[in-house]
Amino acid sequence: MPHQSTAPPTRFHRSIFARTVLWAIIIAAAITACLWLLTDATIRNTNQIALERAVDLDLAGMVDIHASGGREELARRIADRIALQPRDGQLAHYLLADTAGRRLAGDLRQWPGLHAGVSESGPIALPGGSAFARATQLGPDLRLLVAHEDHDIDALRRQVALVYVTGGLLATLAVALIGMTAAHRLRTRIERINAAFRHPDEEALARLEKGSLDRDEIDELTRHSSEALARLGRLAGAQRETTDQLAHEMRTPLMHLDNRLVKALAAAPEAETAARIADARLEIRHIVRMLESLLDIAASQARRGDRHGLAPVDLSALALRLGELYADSAEESGHTLKLAIAPDVMVEGEEMQLTRLITNLLDNAFKFVPVGGTVELRLAPGPSLTVCDDGPGVPLADREKIFDKFARGSEPGTQDGAGLGLALCRAIAERHQLEITLLPSTRGACFKVAPQARR
Template sequence: MSRLFVIRKSIFAQIVLWAIATAAIITFGLWLLTNATIQRTSRQALERAVDVDLAGMVDIYASGDEQELAERIADRLALQPRDADPAHYLLADAKGRRIAGDMTAWPNLHAGLSQAGEVRIAGNRHAYARATQLSPDLRLLVAHEHRDIGILLRQVALVFLTGGVLAVLAVALGGWMAAHRLAGRIERINAAFRQPDDAALAELARGSAGHDEIDELTSHSGNALARLKQLAAAHRETTDHVAHEIRTPLMHLDNRLVKALAATPDGETAARIADARTEIRGLIRMLESLLDIAASEARRGDRHGLAPVDLSALATRLGELYADSAEESGHRFQLDITPGVVVEGEEMQLTRLVTNLLDNAFKFVPSGGTVSLKLDRGPLLVVSDDGPGIPEDQRESIFEKFGRGGNCFGTEGAGLGLALCRAIAERHHLEITLAPSQRGARFTVSPESKR
């Protein structure tokens, strides 16, 4: 089934199949045309033979008499050629009584009109005949049996069948070779888009000789990917530099506030300094979250750094930690983990994804509420609660940067927690959605849907 799906999906395979079908249809059409031509030609030859034979008999009667015509009919019947259609004759009087010939009864043909048509002769065989009126009291019928062209038609059909099979095989082989070559060239481009590393870009550069449209597309794709990679690298370098330049002064300022807090005996001043430190740490966390989101988005689709991660063990470990916290906060925590669920990913990133979802749930579910973590094969990760939920008008924006649902969704109320979850999920070819639920919020993480 998967093989059939790949064939249906590949445009090159579809082109080959269409070429094979076209070759088969053309061969079949040519056979039908040839078969009809042979039958029509055979029929026309039979009609001409009857007309020529009848004309010769009429000439014999015109130059002689009835007796001579009867003798010539007898001679014709006695000397039937082996390679011609068997001929039959009937010379009859005005009432249809036989005078000469091998046919005993006059068929339903009008002699006065020289009518022609199919007749049945002895042995239930069919023949083509034409009648003519020689005199008021004498009429003549000449009939030739249908030549058996069945053997010829079968031979022609066999020739076309053999030729058609060979033509289809030739088209299939040639089309497969051409499609395989084109598919390989396109695959290099797709591989470079899926994983734009130096090796893939070098492969594009080697394959772009500029001979045809595919080579031109390969060259343009390689250049575009190289430029995008340079821009992404420059963007990451700039953001890292800006983050460092901002984070370092903030950390220094925080250290000064710590010293000021230690040296300040005034309680009101100390409280204000502590509030300032809280805001500074919040800014640092927000900055780190933005950098994490940018890093995850920039590495979307990049397979480097991914390794098999036992998601079941990871979820169980986190579930045990949150179970202890739930007892202290007065929440009920339900854990349903299917063992043996393994995914390709980064363990630290996946840990942040699960902890962000659980933190949001425990943050907004009041004491006495229920939070559940479920993991099934697929993988399918579900974090749900019975809290106040998310208003309908905010359900689409909670995954955006600085998006907020309810009071404050995200990292320390900055609205970055779920945006980071989405970036991490996309990095691992997963998608996170807010599923419909009768009460509370229900977040699901599952493989990306095929579009």
């Protein structure tokens, strides 16, 4: 996998904390808008009620004037009220008319569509806007209409809207600031746990234990994570110690047995006995190699996903060095090795394990390619490491199990070895967050090592 930062950047759309803050901002803005709509409706309704009461009160006063002073007195009072109002922004309008609609007094020119007999009320159109009016019948041939404008309501609504917009913005900004601060603290605490899982070393565990103060659920999760990682570390250490001890206990008697066989050969036994001793020594070496491979596989699998101990490795230089080494031996065995190595391909890994990965793939290719055949080693950025040959290839029946331990080909001539080479390659690849696959090919076998696909 490419050399990169160990802590992946937190994407906004993937962060639960960022989404929580965003939803809090949206909800705060929505609540502010709903409160404004409710307030605006209340202002409109209250204003309408006040306007209706003002019209009714004014109309009642006019009816009393007519009842006490007659039509002439009513016309004079209407003229006085119109004259006392400012000419710009006049609020009250009057119309005293006969049953035919002819104007007798007032500033309105024509009778609107309101029925005076039932004291109908409603909005009417004016040259400068609209007003609320009520009509009433004063006598068989006389009717009166009183209308009031409301120029102050729009100004009041604008002021209230400005207050809500300003308050809503301040509230939204406060929610955003507080939410982002809290989200940053929570994300930092969660990232401490994730960092410990990515790199479960002593330093990360110490930071994890230091941040666990039993204040809330995250601290409890932090403490449990620290204890679990420490337990896993102890189990892994015990497992490695056990396997190392087991390997030592098995390898030592085998080597003692090999030394005895060497002494037996030094005694110049008969030819048949010497041949049997030599075969026994080969079997001992085969068992030792198989034991070492099994231990390497177990160690790689146990450390899968563990970034501790990885360092930048120049994979291009490593592949080129191994390729040149194998090219000399390939020429001697009658094979051809082609190299296509891209420069400056870097990975984070263990150089010794990556060396074993490449050498196992090359050994596997040369093992099955007949004399005169070709093996190709390619490396491209990504990284993408490919080892292909033009040998007999892998039978369809063996493709599914070829990376299993002790899996050997079913075709004649493929039974040599312990069947651990490709299993070790897969374990090493997974240790480095890579995956090895057998590519479809019309001829020979083609193995590719590339970063694991995101699932």
